[in-house]
Amino acid sequence: MTTTIAPNTTRELRYREAINEAIIQEMERDPDVIIMGEEIAGGAGREHLGIVDAWGGAFKTTVGLIQKFGSQRVKDTPLSEAAFVGTAIGAASTGLRPIAELMFVDFVGVCMDQILNNAAKMRYMYGGQVKVPFTLLTRIGAGTGSAAQHSESFYSIFSHIPGIKGVVPCDPYTAKGLLISAIRDDDPVVFFEHKLLYPETGPVPEEPYAIPLGKARIVKPGADITLVGISKMTLVCLEAAEKLQEEGLNAEVVDLMSISPIDYDLVLDSVRRTHRLVVVDEDTPRCSVASDICAAVADEGFDYLDAPPKKVTAPHTPVPYSRPLEGVYIPNCDRVMGVVRELLTGG
Amino acid sequence: MDMDPQALISLYRTMVTIRNFEEIGIYEMGQRRLSGSVHSSAGQEAVPTGICAHLTDSDSIASTHRGHGHCIAKGVDPKLMMAELFGRVTGTNKGKGGSMHIADMTKGMLGTNGVVAASVPLAVGAALTSSIKGTGQVSVAFFGDGGANQGVLHESMNLASVWKLPVLFVCENNQYAESTPVEYALSAENVADRGVGYNMPGVLVDGMDVFAVHEAAGAAVQRARSGQGPTLLECKTYRYYGHTVFDNPRSYRTEEEETYWRGRDPIQLFRTRTLEEGLLQASLLDSIDAEIEQLIRDAIKFADESPLPPEDDVYTDVYVEYPLDGLRRGASMTI
Numbered sequence: 001m002t003t004t005i006a007p008n009t010t011r012e013l014r015y016r017e018a019i020n021e022a023i024i025q026e027m028e029r030d031p032d033v034i035i036m037g038e039e040i041a042g043g044a045g046r047e048h049l050g051i052v053d054a055w056g057g058a059f060k061t062t063v064g065l066i067q068k069f070g071s072q073r074v075k076d077t078p079l080s081e082a083a084f085v086g087t088a089i090g091a092a093s094t095g096l097r098p099i100a101e102l103m104f105v106d107f108v109g110v111c112m113d114q115i116l117n118n119a120a121k122m123r124y125m126y127g128g129q130v131k132v133p134f135t136l137l138t139r140i141g142a143g144t145g146s147a148a149q150h151s152e153s154f155y156s157i158f159s160h161i162p163g164i165k166g167v168v169p170c171d172p173y174t175a176k177g178l179l180i181s182a183i184r185d186d187d188p189v190v191f192f193e194h195k196l197l198y199p200e201t202g203p204v205p206e207e208p209y210a211i212p213l214g215k216a217r218i219v220k221p222g223a224d225i226t227l228v229g230i231s232k233m234t235l236v237c238l239e240a241a242e243k244l245q246e247e248g249l250n251a252e253v254v255d256l257m258s259i260s261p262i263d264y265d266l267v268l269d270s271v272r273r274t275h276r277l278v279v280v281d282e283d284t285p286r287c288s289v290a291s292d293i294c295a296a297v298a299d300e301g302f303d304y305l306d307a308p309p310k311k312v313t314a315p316h317t318p319v320p321y322s323r324p325l326e327g328v329y330i331p332n333c334d335r336v337m338g339v340v341r342e343l344l345t346g347g
Numbered sequence: 348m349d350m351d352p353q354a355l356i357s358l359y360r361t362m363v364t365i366r367n368f369e370e371i372g373i374y375e376m377g378q379r380r381l382s383g384s385v386h387s388s389a390g391q392e393a394v395p396t397g398i399c400a401h402l403t404d405s406d407s408i409a410s411t412h413r414g415h416g417h418c419i420a421k422g423v424d425p426k427l428m429m430a431e432l433f434g435r436v437t438g439t440n441k442g443k444g445g446s447m448h449i450a451d452m453t454k455g456m457l458g459t460n461g462v463v464a465a466s467v468p469l470a471v472g473a474a475l476t477s478s479i480k481g482t483g484q485v486s487v488a489f490f491g492d493g494g495a496n497q498g499v500l501h502e503s504m505n506l507a508s509v510w511k512l513p514v515l516f517v518c519e520n521n522q523y524a525e526s527t528p529v530e531y532a533l534s535a536e537n538v539a540d541r542g543v544g545y546n547m548p549g550v551l552v553d554g555m556d557v558f559a560v561h562e563a564a565g566a567a568v569q570r571a572r573s574g575q576g577p578t579l580l581e582c583k584t585y586r587y588y589g590h591t592v593f594d595n596p597r598s599y600r601t602e603e604e605e606t607y608w609r610g611r612d613p614i615q616l617f618r619t620r621t622l623e624e625g626l627l628q629a630s631l632l633d634s635i636d637a638e639i640e641q642l643i644r645d646a647i648k649f650a651d652e653s654p655l656p657p658e659d660d661v662y663t664d665v666y667v668e669y670p671l672d673g674l675r676r677g678a679s680m681t682i
């Protein structure tokens with residue numbers, strides 16, 4: 001059975017505000033939750049000049065936290081990702097429940113050792129003696145004209161690491177619910193915010209709620225083909241589904257939501273009904289979440305398929321700067337439509 | 348002042364070129380709704396100018412996200428830089444990199460860089476190449492007060508010192524990393540104090556005074572070229588504008604502070620000193636100002652008139668050699 005994950009409220013928030021509200025509510029609920037990162041308040045140490053919360057985060061997702069919780073629990077850091085991410089992991093294993101913010105996922109190289117060799121492995125290596133309830137907030141996505149080092153959708157690599165969980169919300173509702181789950185979870189979870197989604201609005205319940213990690217959801221039911229979207233690509237899938245509807249084709253759209261664990265069962269169940277699969281992923285195509293899902297469906301759902309599983313992804317290249325090249329790089333509705341038509345007409 | 352007029356004029360031209368590139372170029376980018384991830388180095392002109400005056404095209408520099416000034420001081424053509432900012436195929440990087448990745452290997456410019464302090468070991472690597480090949484070149488790693496707190500900088504300083512490599516570590520301390528004041532984030536009073544820990548001179552320099560920078564850099568370059576190893580220079584300076592074009596700096600710094608630093612403007616300081624000492628004529632400097640402004644306007648025209656890259660350029664230069672199919676397969680690309 002598929003879970004229905006959808007809000008029943010009319011209150012609208014932006015994606016950015018939903019993230020902010022989730023952090024605030026969890027910090028209110030649990031005094032062990034702290035947050036640290038670069039510019040999460042901004043203008044650090046200048047209270048004597050009346051300067052507090054000068055930035056509220058590079059993308060304003062942490063605005064207001066320092067006024068509410070103080071500089072003990074809301075810590076601006078020096079520009080030292082290896083140190084503060086590692087510190088958050090150490091604090092997580094000794095009684096706190098820290099959130100650390102890595103401004104762009106592209107910078108993960110600087111602190112990857114702490115994530116890969118400590119956060120991911122401590123519990124296993126130490127024979128189950130520790131929990132690492134650590135949340136890493138970071139952001140992904142091309143489309144801002146910021147070139148190769150500020151535009152990656154680098155999440156596949158995290159689903160490759162045993163010991164790390166990851167979520168990729170595509171709207172304000174799932175952003176809040178998944179972040180609350182990530183913070184409450186006793187394992188390390190990476191929360192991938194998509195930069196282009198911050199201004200998007202959608203219904204978000206006021207009270208805290210948790211959307212389970214490792215679950216996908218059907219955002220548009222359909223019978224003819226399954227489109228699986230990851231993060232912002234779910235919106236591209238919905239756009240394609242709408243266009244297909246005009247052509248009399250009924251696509252089902254699955255929002256993956258979690259990149260580890262991956263909800264293979266929901267995808268398989270959908271493909272069992274639609275017999276066709278296209279995964280749309282902004283990450284690069286080699287050894288990726290998209291290729292993993294296609295492989296799982298080929299492996300476990302071969303008999304359901306009337307056509308080969310397909311994926312629409314970025315090419316196996318870094319992100320280019322110039323706008324026309326960036327436009328070619330990012331998967332879009334036209335590319336999805338092209339593949340869908342090919343699958344449905346068989347040619 | 349033991350500089351000949353030609354050398355003085357060259358310092359002035361470089362500083363004015365940087366200032367005009369930042370002020371006019373970034374404004375024009377905004378008019379065209381190009382990328383907002385651009386960082387102006389206006390206010391900091393004296394640092395790259397004073398340092399790079401000691402370098403030739405075969406010496407290398409590695410730069411930061413705030414790197415237009417480094418490029419210009421190292422001799423990169425502002426026309427090609429502007430075309431890069433505008434995403435044109437005629438740009439230094441064929442439109443692939445933009446502001447944070449400008450590189451020109453023919454000028455020993457190893458690239459501006461979007462990951463803070465990531466470029467530092469590249470300069471150390473250039474110094475290693477020079478030392479192993481015995482070519483006598485030096486290199487310079489530029490980084491900010493924020494970058495001063497990255498692990499890779501510390502590892503690089505230690506390594507360069509252990510191997511006595513011909514490299515300068517140049518900290519442009521402009522008082523802030525984004526909105527974070529240096530006095531909050533830095534455990535020492537000065538970045539220069541950290542030289543001691545790596546057994547290299549740590550020199551404090553007035554980064555608004557191009558002559559002070561020039562003098563300190565001269566000694567450090569001399570030390571490097573003669574095989575005595577690296578030097579850490581900390582140049583105290585100030586960025587006039589926000590971190591990027593989106594940022595209003597008044598949210599974390601005061602008008603008084605801005606006024607103080609603008610009162611020490613590197614271009615004005617240069618003019619005052621050279622005019623007072625009778626080294627140069629005001630009319631000459633004024634004519635340079637006009638000439639440079641035209642040069643930048645020509646660069647903008649060149650960029651505007653240049654073609655955008657063809658779409659299939661997305662696939663070029665990923666590797667030296669790789670099957671195209673390997674870049675496209677399974678991605679459902681339309682080109």
Ligand SMILES: Cc1ncc(C[n+]2csc(CCOP(=O)(O)OP(=O)(O)O)c2C)c(N)n1
Nearest residue numbers: 107413461462463491492493494523524525
């Ligand atoms: C590793 C890394 N972390 C964070 C950032 C985001 N970021 C870009 S510039 C900057 C501040 C840099 O400060 P500083 O080194 O003093 O250079 P300045 O901007 O003042 O020239 C930050 C935090 C980044 N680009 N790379």
Ligand SMILES: [Mg+2]
Nearest residue numbers: 491492523524
């Ligand atoms: Mg700085």
